[in-house]
Amino acid sequence: MVVTIKNDKKRKLDSEQPADSIENNTKPENVSENENEEDEDDDDDEIVNVDFDYFNFKEIDFHSTKNLLRQLLGPDSIQFDLSSLSDLIISQTSLGSTIKTDGEDSDPLAILTAIDLKGEPTKCATAKHALIDYFIAKTQDYPKFNRKIRQIVSQASQDKVGLVFSERLINMPTEVVPPMYKMLQQELEADSEKTFDYLLILSKTFQEEESQLDKEERISTKKSKRSPDTKKESYFFHPEDEVTQDHALYFHSFKYSKEPQASDSKRAFYDYGIFPQGHLILVKTDKLSELVQDLETRIPPF
Helix, strand or coil: CCCCCCCCCCEEEEECCCCCCCCCCCCCCCCCHHHHHHHHHHHHCCCCCEEEEEECCCHHHHHHHHHHHHHHHHHHHHHCCHHHHHHHHHHCCCCCEEEECCCCCCCCCEEEEEEECCCCCCCCHHHHHHHHHHHHHHCCCCHHHHHHHHHHHCCCCCCCEEEEEEEECCCCCHHHHHHHHHHHHHHHHHCHHHCCCEEEEEEEEEEECCCHHHHHHHHHHCCCCCCCCCCCCEEECCCCHHHHHCCCCEEEEECCCCCCCCCCCCHHHHHCCEEEEEEEEEEEHHHHHHHHHHHHHHCCCC
């Protein structure tokens, strides 16, 4: 993975790996027709070389940014003014990055940026207050984290809090993330007016439970006596969060207020026993340099 830093802030990642070649397509006599079909299916798998280009936000990114925010906030996204948040994000042309593969005017496949959660009261004030209230409500069962959030977002506090939005399409490789954090670090260091004391990273995790399909089968067959209250483990949607948490003051997963509707395609997560949750990570900005170095070490380039 090669990252090129330029003044126009176009960064390129080259992921190039030769596809395996098949020299002999003759079917051996002792191979069954089914096995040959499986081999043909395997032959259909190809390695596609993709160039990931990094850009500043542009007005054309509005709808994709809004969709990625909706994905990041899950079923609770309906509580927030995503249009105002998207407008604020794309107005910060010198802060944050998008990843595209088909030119500057194509749709972003990933975004990473930060907004001033307190900041100017005239900029997206209602949407910001809704997010602050949401974070306070979702950390009620973690009193220390809750008190810290209340303290730093208080108007009486001089602390500046940057809310980090990091989201990407589900098939995007994790390796694209460290350069995005490095760019964010460089941009914050280059502009004293954008310096934050804390970064509050919004993310998501999931838990595995008995799937709805297994439950229906168990009820119909009455074969299993397994308790549905077995111990639950949390897993990361964003693997880089495991690194980020090592540098955090606090982190906490929380249940969404709303569940996806039955008609929502995301309901498939629940059907297969995957229960998404929101996740918050609080990092002091003076730890950002160490965090970026750790990300680059533990999630190396292609």
